[in-house]
Amino acid sequence: MRKQKVGVITLGCSKNVVDSERLMRQMKINDFEIIDDPQKADVVVINTCGFIEAAKEESINTILNAVKLKSKGKIKKIIVSGCLSQRYKPELEKEIPEVDAFFGTENYAGIIKELGGELKYELLGERLLTTPSHMAYLKISEGCNNPCSFCAIPLIRGTHKSKTIEELVKEAEFLAENNTKELVLIGQDTTDYGIDIYGKRNLAKLLERLSEIEKIQWIRLLYAYPSHFPKDVIEVLANNPKLCKYIDMPLQHISDNVLKSMRRGITSRRTRELLYQIRERIPEVTLRTTFIVGYPTETDNDFEQLCDFVKEIHFDRIGVFTYSIEENTPGFVLGDPIPMDVKEERKSILMEIQKDISSEKNQQLIGKTLRVIVDGFEGAADEGFYVSRSEMDAPEVDCEILIPATNNVSVGNFYDVKIYDSNEYDLFGNVI
Numbered sequence: 001m002r003k004q005k006v007g008v009i010t011l012g013c014s015k016n017v018v019d020s021e022r023l024m025r026q027m028k029i030n031d032f033e034i035i036d037d038p039q040k041a042d043v044v045v046i047n048t049c050g051f052i053e054a055a056k057e058e059s060i061n062t063i064l065n066a067v068k069l070k071s072k073g074k075i076k077k078i079i080v081s082g083c084l085s086q087r088y089k090p091e092l093e094k095e096i097p098e099v100d101a102f103f104g105t106e107n108y109a110g111i112i113k114e115l116g117g118e119l120k121y122e123l124l125g126e127r128l129l130t131t132p133s134h135m136a137y138l139k140i141s142e143g144c145n146n147p148c149s150f151c152a153i154p155l156i157r158g159t160h161k162s163k164t165i166e167e168l169v170k171e172a173e174f175l176a177e178n179n180t181k182e183l184v185l186i187g188q189d190t191t192d193y194g195i196d197i198y199g200k201r202n203l204a205k206l207l208e209r210l211s212e213i214e215k216i217q218w219i220r221l222l223y224a225y226p227s228h229f230p231k232d233v234i235e236v237l238a239n240n241p242k243l244c245k246y247i248d249m250p251l252q253h254i255s256d257n258v259l260k261s262m263r264r265g266i267t268s269r270r271t272r273e274l275l276y277q278i279r280e281r282i283p284e285v286t287l288r289t290t291f292i293v294g295y296p297t298e299t300d301n302d303f304e305q306l307c308d309f310v311k312e313i314h315f316d317r318i319g320v321f322t323y324s325i326e327e328n329t330p331g332f333v334l335g336d337p338i339p340m341d342v343k344e345e346r347k348s349i350l351m352e353i354q355k356d357i358s359s360e361k362n363q364q365l366i367g368k369t370l371r372v373i374v375d376g377f378e379g380a381a382d383e384g385f386y387v388s389r390s391e392m393d394a395p396e397v398d399c400e401i402l403i404p405a406t407n408n409v410s411v412g413n414f415y416d417v418k419i420y421d422s423n424e425y426d427l428f429g430n431v432i
Contacts, residue, residue: 005040006034008024011059022124024128025127026108026119028128038066042077044075044077044079050087052326053325079099080099081103081111086156106142125171138186140162140186140190140193141161143157144192145160146227147330148263149329152326176215180215180216181217182217183216184222190225207240219243222248234277234278234281237282246285247285251289262331286317291306292321296337307353318351355424366422370427372429373388381405385402403430403431404430
């Protein structure tokens with residue numbers, strides 16, 4: 001009997017990537033054939049994102065493209081899962097009846113049953129990686145308890161739910177046995193880890209336990225929340241050589257006026273105190289953050305405060321998003337009064353400030369030696385570059401260190417690289 005061919009399309013963030021990887025492992029165990037090209041599949045599973053308007057549009061368009069393939073007889077079945085389906089299932093069932101089944105987030109059992117298989121609960125920690133095997137995301141929790149006015153995540157993913165340390169160590173050990181050397185810790189709020197099952201924030205202990213896995217060499221922390229950042233995590237990051245001196249902490253804004261309306265639970269003063277405390281204890285730390293511009297209550301003065309803050313702190317990496325109004329969130333009643341052209345202008349101004357900061361920081365690295373991990377190769381065989389990252393850079397979102405093809409390196413391995421040139425966002429180096 002021919003194996004059923006299944007194509008999985010993953011949209012949105014790294015949390016969705018992990019969900020798809022767990023699902024595909026279950027598919028493989030159930031003897032389905034997983035293929036990359038949806039047009040050659042019997043069944044297409046679309047893991048959607050429903051976080052902001054642009055993500056919703058991408059998810060809808062992807063579903064409609066699959067519907068066209070089905071109408072032409074190129075695929076037999078469409079299954080939609082993930083955040084958009086979790087949030088809007090009744091509306092989607094009504095508007096797109098061509099979809100065979102809708103499932104919410106993490107409904108592995110339902111999807112596998114729909115495919116004609118059986119979920120192996122004891123193997124849920126196992127995954128079929130879609131990232132390069134030397135790097136894997138480790139989702140340590142699901143959902144969020146924070147009341148941010150602009151965010152629909154609690155509506156979609158529910159309240160904060162941690163996985164136990166034992167579960168996560170087992171998953172990390174499985175990844176390590178399959179060549180993973182770098183773990184990137186993710187969750188809606190990683191700093192709340194453990195509070196629901198241990199009665200306290202237990203991220204520091206988790207980091208220590210994960211660092212004991214021999215084959216894991218780098219552990220990186222993303223999505224930290226500033227208002228309750230555990231101080232013991234600062235000490236662990238400072239002292240444990242396997243923990244990257246890197247913190248991703250989405251701050252969203254710095255004006256007290258905006259922070260209060262956003263319901264972030266922190267003030268401008270406390271934010272600065274935390275950042276200076278981290279830098280004092282870990283001088284070499286790389287700080288990454290994200291900001292929202294065009295929030296309904298953001299005045300010109302609020303935005304000027306944000307610009308001055310970015311210049312003051314000299315973040316190593318930042319991302320900037322324009323405000324997206326989301327129904328049923330606390331901020332929905334504020335409307336969306338700031339025109340899109342103003343939002344885009346503010347985003348451009350902030351990114352231009354950061355561009356100069358990034359260029360300055362990169363120039364200071366010329367002549368330095370950095371330890372890097374090689375992610376892949378781009379370009380012609382004899383003229384291209386090996387793409388690598390240092391401890392200062394998370395995959396997909398941060399700077400890359402480009403190593404000329406003339407260097408003798410292998411993807412997935414660590415090397416010491418001497419930097420010889422830079423631009424605003426990338427470095428160039430040769431292996432020592």
